[in-house]
Amino acid sequence: MILIAGVLAAPLAACGGDGDSASSGSGNSGDDKIVLGFSQVGAESGWRTANTKSIQDSAKEAGIELKFSDAQQKQENQIKAIRSFIQQKVDVIAFSPVVESGWDTVLKEAKDAGIPVILTDRAVDSPDTSLYKSFIGSDFVVEGERAGDWLVKEYAGKTEPVNIVELQGTTGSAPANDRKKGFADKIAAAPNLKIIASQTGDFTRAKGKEVMEAFLKAHSDIDVLYAHNDDMGLGAIEAIEGAGKKPGVDIKIITVDAVKDGMQALADGKINFIVECSPLLGPQLMELVKKVKAGEAVEARILTNETTFTQEQAKAALPTRQY
Ligand code: GYE
Numbered sequence: 001m002i003l004i005a006g007v008l009a010a011p012l013a014a015c016g017g018d019g020d021s022a023s024s025g026s027g028n029s030g031d032d033k034i035v036l037g038f039s040q041v042g043a044e045s046g047w048r049t050a051n052t053k054s055i056q057d058s059a060k061e062a063g064i065e066l067k068f069s070d071a072q073q074k075q076e077n078q079i080k081a082i083r084s085f086i087q088q089k090v091d092v093i094a095f096s097p098v099v100e101s102g103w104d105t106v107l108k109e110a111k112d113a114g115i116p117v118i119l120t121d122r123a124v125d126s127p128d129t130s131l132y133k134s135f136i137g138s139d140f141v142v143e144g145e146r147a148g149d150w151l152v153k154e155y156a157g158k159t160e161p162v163n164i165v166e167l168q169g170t171t172g173s174a175p176a177n178d179r180k181k182g183f184a185d186k187i188a189a190a191p192n193l194k195i196i197a198s199q200t201g202d203f204t205r206a207k208g209k210e211v212m213e214a215f216l217k218a219h220s221d222i223d224v225l226y227a228h229n230d231d232m233g234l235g236a237i238e239a240i241e242g243a244g245k246k247p248g249v250d251i252k253i254i255t256v257d258a259v260k261d262g263m264q265a266l267a268d269g270k271i272n273f274i275v276e277c278s279p280l281l282g283p284q285l286m287e288l289v290k291k292v293k294a295g296e297a298v299e300a301r302i303l304t305n306e307t308t309f310t311q312e313q314a315k316a317a318l319p320t321r322q323y
Contacts, residue, residue: 033064034063034064034091034293035064035067035088036059036065036094036289037069037082037085037088037092037093038055038066038067038093039069039082039085039094039095039096040055040070040071041097042070042071043070043072044170044204044231045203045205045230045231045259046230046257046259046260047229047277048203048279049323050259051279051281051282052068054279054280054281055282055285056068057282058285062286062287064289067085067088067090069084073202078098086113089113092117092289092292092293093110093118094119094120094289097122097123099170099172099173100123100124100173100174100177101172103124104126107124116132116133117133118132118133118136118285118288118289118292119135120135120137120285121137121138121281122137123135123174133298134292134298134301134302135300135301135302136281136284136301136304137303138303138304139303140174140182140277142182143256143275143277144178144180144182144183144184144185144186144256145185147179147182147183147256147273148183148186149186150308151164151187151224151226151254152187152189152193155192162190162193163219163221163222163224164193164194164222164224164225165196165198165212165215165219165222166195166197166225166226167199167208167226167227167228167232168198168201168228169201169202169203169232170202171202175228179228180228193224196219196222197218197219199211199214201232201236203229203231203232204231204232204235205231205235207232208227208231208232208233208234208235208239209236211236212225212236212239216240223251223252224254225251226255227254227255228255229255230255230257230258230261230262230265230271230274231259236253237253237265247265247271248268248269248270249269253271254273255274255275257274257275257276258274258321259323260318260323263321264318266310266314267311267318269311272311273309273310274308275306275308277306278304278306280322284302288302
């Protein structure tokens with residue numbers, strides 16, 4: 001169970017190479033290709049699948065040799081993968097930390113080995129920012145705020161109680177912590193908007209369904225579901241339909257991500273509002289990797305550009321949605 005599913009995403013680097021085997025001593029396969037070790041969170045959601053594809057495709061395009069490792073949502077697997085990248089003397093390590101805390105030791109090991117680290121997608125809470133070169137990804141607090149803003153507007157002028165249930169992402173992860181906080185901050189402006197239950201669904205469809213079933217059993221008066229990602233929202237839709245209620249009508253639903261399946265449910269009227277979170281971080285990551293390898297200065301924080309979608313906007317955007 002604890003096996004790391006290591007996959008060499010790029011085919012052997014030397015295929016069709018020029019035969020020049022002068023190595024820079026960086027432990028790569030004999031040519032001058034940059035070797036990037038990437039530790040991915042897992043394959044828990046549609047977002048993650050699109051993110052993995054973006055990283056694999058853009059590494060290929062950039063001519064970067066990618067050593068890809070899937071941690072199956074376990075921090076211990078990520079730490080093992082990073083240690084293995086250090087041993088293999090890769091040129092750069094990038095990873096998306098499953099949770100925020102507990103990275104200092106392994107990041108110091110990378111630093112001591114002289115291997116630069118780039119954070120993608122999720123942050124770490126270490127106060128020592130010298131442990132990584134850059135962090136590229138979304139502002140999850142803003143995403144939560146956008147979800148909260150929409151809800152406050154939706155019920156503007158109404159004073160009767162609005163009962164909200166919340167499906168949180170993976171416990172301890174940056175997107176779960178921040179999306180919860182941003183949302184709570186905004187709905188505080190309307191005292192009738194109340195979170196009556198909040199629990200993790202681990203960013204998966206199966207868990208989203210299971211927890212929503214429990215919510216529905218415990219509370220007969222749910223007005224709104226806020227799910228920290230589309231997949232949990234989609235699982236919850238099955239639970240709501242199973243309980244004989246209409247998602248999007250009897251229970252209003254807000255999610256985050258805007259992957260295709262989520263956008264389809266939004267266009268179909270089963271979700272009411274989606275806050276976008278872009279998984280297409282690959283091209284920017286490869287640019288960063290090249291710069292870091294060349295010893296150039298890079299921005300400490302690179303923010304992803306994102307929007308939000310209503311049902312009408314989802315209908316318009318769906319035909320050209322990439323993921
Ligand atoms: O929203 C969720 C995924 O870290 C932004 O992780 C990412 C989140 C994304 O599982 O679907």
